[in-house]
Amino acid sequence: MLDISSEELTGANDQLRAEAARQGEALRSLQASLGRLAMPSASAAGADVTDDLLGLTHALEQLVQQRESARELTEQILDQLPIPVFLKDRQGRFVRCNRQFEQFVQRPRAQIEGFTIDDIVPRTWAGLTHEEDERAWRSGRMVTSERRLAQRDPPMDVVVNRVVIRSGGEPYLLGFSIDVSEQRAARDAMQHAVESAQAASRAKSEFLANMSHEIRTPMNGILGMTELVLESQLDPQQRDDLALVKGSADALLTIIDDILDFSKIEAGKLEIEDVPFDLRALVQDTVRSLSLPARRKGLALECELPPQLPPMMKGDPGRLRQVLINLLGNAIKFTSEGAVTLGVAMRPTVAQRCEVEFTVRDTGIGIAPDKQKLIFDAFSQVDGSTTRQYGGTGLGLTICRRLVILMQGDIAVSSEPGSGSVFRFSVPLGRVAGAVPEARGALPAPVTDAVASAPPVPAPPAHKAGRLHILLAEDNPVNQRLALRLLEKMGHRVTLADNGVDALEHALHGAVDLVLMDVQMPGLDGLAATRILRQWEATAAAGGHVPVVAMTARAMQGDRERCLEAGMDDYLSKPIDSARLREVVARFHGRVAGAVLDWRGALLRLDGDRELLLELAALFIGDGPQLLAALDQALAAGEREASQRAVHSLQGVLVNFGAQRAIACTERLAASLHEGAPGALAPGLTHALAHELAAELQDVMAALGEQLGGA
Incomplete structure (x- = not known):
C-alpha cells in the first residue's frame, strides 16, 4: 500500500509553493528590465543602458538558479516517495523517473530517461505496457492494471496506475506502481483456506452419509426383524425384552439423525419448503406417534387445538413436525409424572401469512435459570456430569432453534426447577388461497391422549x-x-x-x-x-x-x-x-x-374425518384450475422457479387425496424442470408432461365431484 503521511505531502507542497513564488518574483524583475531596454527614454544615457543590461544578466542568472533549484527539489521529493514513479511523453519516451523506479526496472536513470520501454524490459512485458499506456491515452482517465512479475525472485505482484497530465501545452503520461505482493499472498491464502474448508465440509458430509448408510443397513435388519418377532406369539417377558431392543435401536437412529441434521444445517445445505399441508392433521399425527412412550410412563399427553384452525396452511410440514417431535420427546423424557401438553394458537394475519405459536408444557424436572441460555447451544446439556440421569447428544434443541430460525420464526423457554418447563416457538405460515376456517366448533376440552390413542382405520386386506x-x-x-x-x-x-x-x-x-x-x-x-x-x-x-x-x-x-x-x-x-x-x-x-383417488387412504390419514376430507375436496375443486393456470403461465413465460413452485403447490394438495397418477405427473414434471439447462425452459418433454398433468387433474376433480355428490 502507498505509505506517505499527510505531513510529508504538506511539507513538500509548501516547498514547491515557496519556490514558485521566488521564480515568479525573478520573472517579474526580468520583464521590467526587458521593458526598459525595449523602450529607452530619449534622455537616457549610455550608463543607464549598461546598468539595465547588467540587471538583465543578473535576473537571468537568478532565474536559471531558481529553476535548477526547483528541479533539484522536485527530484528529491520524487526520490523520497516509497513507490516507483515515471513520466512519459506521447512517443513513449521516459521523461522523468524516481529512484524507486530505477530499482524497479533495475537500471540507472541514464539508461531510462530518453528511452522507451522496449529498450528496458523483455518483449512480453513491453507489449503489455504499450497496451496499458494506450488505454490511458485514449480514456483520459486514471487507468489501473495488475501485473505479476514472475521473472522476479520472489515473484512480485504490482498495481500500475496511469493518468494523462499536461504541462506547457504538452501531454504527458504520469504513472506509479504499488507492490501488492503481501495483499495478494494474503488473499490467495484466504482463498486456499476457504477452498480447504469447503473440501473438508464436503468430505465430512460424505463421511456422514457413508456412516449413515453403514449404520442404517444393519439397523434396518435389527428393527425390521424385531418388529416382525413382536407381532408373533411371545410371553410378556420376551415382549418386554424385545421392546427394549427396539427402543435402543430407535434411540441410536435418533442420535444418527441428530448428527446428520446438524451437519446439514452447519453446511448450509438444508432448505425450507413452502407447500400446502393440513396443520390439524400434522399436529394430531405427531402427538399420536409419541403416545406409546407417554403411556408407558403413565403420563397424560394432551393436545389443545383452537376452534378456528384453517384447514390448509403453507409452510414446511416436515421440519415443523421435526421440531414438534423433538420438543415433545424431550418433555416426555424429562417428565416422570403428570402431563405433557401441546398447544397451538393463531396470531393476527399479515397479508396472506399468520403467526402460529406452538407451546409444549410439561410437569418435569425443569431447568435452572443459569442453564436456560445454554440449552440451545450445540452439544450443551443441563447435566453434563458422568452421573447424569438423562442421555442425549445435546443437539436436539440446537437443531430445533436452527430449524425455527430457517422458517423465519423464534423459540424461547421458561422454566422453574422442579415445576416443569414451557417451550414456545412461533413460525409464519401462509394461508392457502380460497381456504376458509373450519366450522366444526371448538373442542370442549383438551384432547387428553384421545388424539394420540384413537384407533386407526384398518387397512384393507390384500386380496x-x-x-x-x-x-x-x-x-x-x-x-x-x-x-x-x-x-x-x-x-x-x-x-x-x-x-x-x-x-x-x-x-x-x-x-x-x-x-x-x-x-x-x-x-x-x-x-x-x-x-x-x-x-x-x-x-x-x-x-x-x-x-x-x-x-x-x-x-x-x-x-x-x-x-x-x-x-x-x-x-x-x-x-x-x-x-x-x-x-x-x-x-x-x-x-x-x-x-x-385413494379415498380410503385419505380418510385414514385424517383419522376417518370424512367431513374434513370433503371440505378439502371442495376447496381443491375451486382452486385447482387457478393452480393449473399459474403453472401454464409460468411455463409459457419460461420462468423456471415459478414453474417449480406451481408444481410443488399442486403436488402438496394432491397428496391429501392419494391421487397417485396425478402426483406421479407432478414428480416427473418437477424432475424435468430441475434437469433443464439454466435460462428459458425448453419445450418438448416439459410441456408434454404439463399437458398430461392437466388431463390427470381433470380426472381428479371429476372424482372429487362424485364424492361430494354422494356425500
Whole structure:
C-alpha cells in the first residue's frame, strides 16, 4: 500500500509553493528590465543602458538558479516517495523517473530517461505496457492494471496506475506502481483456506452419509426383524425384552439423525419448503406417534387445538413436525409424572401469512435459570456430569432453534426447577388461497391422549386377486429377508433381484407392478437402472410406466431429489418402517388398479374425518384450475422457479387425496424442470408432461365431484 503521511505531502507542497513564488518574483524583475531596454527614454544615457543590461544578466542568472533549484527539489521529493514513479511523453519516451523506479526496472536513470520501454524490459512485458499506456491515452482517465512479475525472485505482484497530465501545452503520461505482493499472498491464502474448508465440509458430509448408510443397513435388519418377532406369539417377558431392543435401536437412529441434521444445517445445505399441508392433521399425527412412550410412563399427553384452525396452511410440514417431535420427546423424557401438553394458537394475519405459536408444557424436572441460555447451544446439556440421569447428544434443541430460525420464526423457554418447563416457538405460515376456517366448533376440552390413542382405520386386506407383483431389488441378505417377510405378509407376490442388471431385466420384461429399488447395488446402481427404464418407456414401442420406489440407507440432503430426478416415484429411507412400507405399497396398489383417488387412504390419514376430507375436496375443486393456470403461465413465460413452485403447490394438495397418477405427473414434471439447462425452459418433454398433468387433474376433480355428490 502507498505509505506517505499527510505531513510529508504538506511539507513538500509548501516547498514547491515557496519556490514558485521566488521564480515568479525573478520573472517579474526580468520583464521590467526587458521593458526598459525595449523602450529607452530619449534622455537616457549610455550608463543607464549598461546598468539595465547588467540587471538583465543578473535576473537571468537568478532565474536559471531558481529553476535548477526547483528541479533539484522536485527530484528529491520524487526520490523520497516509497513507490516507483515515471513520466512519459506521447512517443513513449521516459521523461522523468524516481529512484524507486530505477530499482524497479533495475537500471540507472541514464539508461531510462530518453528511452522507451522496449529498450528496458523483455518483449512480453513491453507489449503489455504499450497496451496499458494506450488505454490511458485514449480514456483520459486514471487507468489501473495488475501485473505479476514472475521473472522476479520472489515473484512480485504490482498495481500500475496511469493518468494523462499536461504541462506547457504538452501531454504527458504520469504513472506509479504499488507492490501488492503481501495483499495478494494474503488473499490467495484466504482463498486456499476457504477452498480447504469447503473440501473438508464436503468430505465430512460424505463421511456422514457413508456412516449413515453403514449404520442404517444393519439397523434396518435389527428393527425390521424385531418388529416382525413382536407381532408373533411371545410371553410378556420376551415382549418386554424385545421392546427394549427396539427402543435402543430407535434411540441410536435418533442420535444418527441428530448428527446428520446438524451437519446439514452447519453446511448450509438444508432448505425450507413452502407447500400446502393440513396443520390439524400434522399436529394430531405427531402427538399420536409419541403416545406409546407417554403411556408407558403413565403420563397424560394432551393436545389443545383452537376452534378456528384453517384447514390448509403453507409452510414446511416436515421440519415443523421435526421440531414438534423433538420438543415433545424431550418433555416426555424429562417428565416422570403428570402431563405433557401441546398447544397451538393463531396470531393476527399479515397479508396472506399468520403467526402460529406452538407451546409444549410439561410437569418435569425443569431447568435452572443459569442453564436456560445454554440449552440451545450445540452439544450443551443441563447435566453434563458422568452421573447424569438423562442421555442425549445435546443437539436436539440446537437443531430445533436452527430449524425455527430457517422458517423465519423464534423459540424461547421458561422454566422453574422442579415445576416443569414451557417451550414456545412461533413460525409464519401462509394461508392457502380460497381456504376458509373450519366450522366444526371448538373442542370442549383438551384432547387428553384421545388424539394420540384413537384407533386407526384398518387397512384393507390384500386380496389374492388384487395383489401386486413386486420386484425387490436388494443385495443385502438381511434386508432381503426382512422385505420379503413384510411384503408377503401383506399378501403380495415378490421377485428378488440382488444386483442392478437383474433388476433392470425384470423391470423391463417381468411384468411387475411395482419396483422397490435399492440405490446402491453391484453391477448397476438403482439410479442408473431407473434412468434406463425410463428411457425405454419413453420410446414409442414401449409406453407405460412402472412405479419405482427408492430404498436407501443414505439420508443426506438432496438424496430424495436425486432419486426423483432419476425417474423414481417415491423414496423410502432405511431402516424401513413396516407402516410406511405398507402405506407406500397401498398407494401404488390403487394406482395399478387405475384408481384416480385413494379415498380410503385419505380418510385414514385424517383419522376417518370424512367431513374434513370433503371440505378439502371442495376447496381443491375451486382452486385447482387457478393452480393449473399459474403453472401454464409460468411455463409459457419460461420462468423456471415459478414453474417449480406451481408444481410443488399442486403436488402438496394432491397428496391429501392419494391421487397417485396425478402426483406421479407432478414428480416427473418437477424432475424435468430441475434437469433443464439454466435460462428459458425448453419445450418438448416439459410441456408434454404439463399437458398430461392437466388431463390427470381433470380426472381428479371429476372424482372429487362424485364424492361430494354422494356425500
